[in-house]
Amino acid sequence: MRFALLGSGSEGNALLVETAEVRLLVDCGFGLAETEARLARLGVALEQIDAILVTHEHGDHSGGVARAAAKSGAAIYLTHGTLASLPGRATATAQTHVIDSHAPFALRDLWVKPFPVPHDAREPVQFVFEAANGRLGLLTDVGALTPHIEAMLSGCNAIVLECNHDVDLLRDGPYPASLKARVAGRTGHLDNAAAAALLQRIDSSRLRCLVAAHLSTTNNRPALARQALASALKCAPEWIAVADQNQGLGWRDAG
Numbered sequence: 001m002r003f004a005l006l007g008s009g010s011e012g013n014a015l016l017v018e019t020a021e022v023r024l025l026v027d028c029g030f031g032l033a034e035t036e037a038r039l040a041r042l043g044v045a046l047e048q049i050d051a052i053l054v055t056h057e058h059g060d061h062s063g064g065v066a067r068a069a070a071k072s073g074a075a076i077y078l079t080h081g082t083l084a085s086l087p088g089r090a091t092a093t094a095q096t097h098v099i100d101s102h103a104p105f106a107l108r109d110l111w112v113k114p115f116p117v118p119h120d121a122r123e124p125v126q127f128v129f130e131a132a133n134g135r136l137g138l139l140t141d142v143g144a145l146t147p148h149i150e151a152m153l154s155g156c157n158a159i160v161l162e163c164n165h166d167v168d169l170l171r172d173g174p175y176p177a178s179l180k181a182r183v184a185g186r187t188g189h190l191d192n193a194a195a196a197a198l199l200q201r202i203d204s205s206r207l208r209c210l211v212a213a214h215l216s217t218t219n220n221r222p223a224l225a226r227q228a229l230a231s232a233l234k235c236a237p238e239w240i241a242v243a244d245q246n247q248g249l250g251w252r253d254a255g
Contacts, residue, residue: 001110001131001254003158006030006038008140008213009245013061015138015160016042017254019131021108024051026127026138027061028068035064038248046072051107054078056124056141057085069095077105079114081123101125115152117142120187128152134255135206136160140214143188145198154202158209158254160243161198163225164189170219183219192220192228199232207233209252213243 006014012029016039023044028035036046049072054062062082069076075095078086083098099105101116101123111130116123119141126149129136137153140162153159170180170191183189190198195212210233212225226237233239243249 001129001134001136002251003136003160003254004042004251005160005211005213005243005249006035006042007245007248008243009215009217010060011245012063013140013214014038014064014248016044017110017129017136018044019108019110022050022110023048024053024107024110025049025068025074026053027055028052028064029060029062030064032064032067032071035068041248042251048072049074051075051077053112053127054082054086055126055138056119056121057082058121058141061141062086077112079123079125082121082125085122099125113152115148117149118144118146118187120182120185126152128156129254131254134158134253136254139190139198140164142190144186145190145194145201150198150202153198155206157206158211158252159207160211160213161195161229162190162214163192163195163212163220163228164214165191165216165219166221166224167191167193169221169224170216173219175218183216189214189216192225195225196228196232199229204233209241209254210239211241211243211249211252215242215245217245 015026113128114125137156137159230237
């Protein structure tokens with residue numbers, strides 16, 4: 001199993017996961033032409049996508065799902081709450097599957113394990129992916145950590161982990177007070193220190209790849225995210241990959 005990111009941040013998100021038998025996107029927050037261009041950078045055509053999993057209804061994650069699915073013929077997988085929050089947008093394909101946020105399901109040789117997260121959306125989820133040669137965890141768009149989240153991410157070989165903001169930069173930055181409270185709240189986004197604390201509480205003994213994702217361009221810096229995560233893992237900051245909003249992240253192994 002391997003993975004790449006088309007882009008990560010408030011302007012659009014998409015994670016590409018590939019095994020020997022299936023190729024899927026998690027979220028698609030880009031327009032059709034942009035999605036195709038970003039896939040092409042990774043050597044993949046939109047028509048090669050078998051499924052699109054949607055974490056929640058916010059536009060930077062769901063805005064391009066319907067058109068991408070309609071053109072590719074990919075099946076869409078999302079929770080009932082997310083589907084209900086996307087009237088007319090997630091029904092471009094007849095292959096729409098409602099998933100249970102606690103029920104694993106198989107996509108050919110890939111085992112998909114959704115799990116619920118605290119975020120200001122109708123029924124948001126994140127995912128762990130298991131294949132014969134690896135275990136990949138995804139955690140973004142989450143305001144607070146829970147024991148269930150920690151249990152799901154323990155033992156992963158690779159993790160894509162939100163480092164949305166630095167607490168000090170957010171506090172002293174230009175956002176209005178109401179937006180600062182939303183971002184930092186229990187249903188907002190994960191800060192660098194919280195992401196680092198998660199790594200200290202889970203089993204990271206098999207971790208071979210860690211990606212800092214969903215960084216705010218206003219309230220964070222790649223160096224700050226890397227340093228926080230590296231301190232938790234006691235590794236060199238350069239070992240931590242950072243997903244970029246414009247360039248995404250090239251292929252990485254999840255085994």
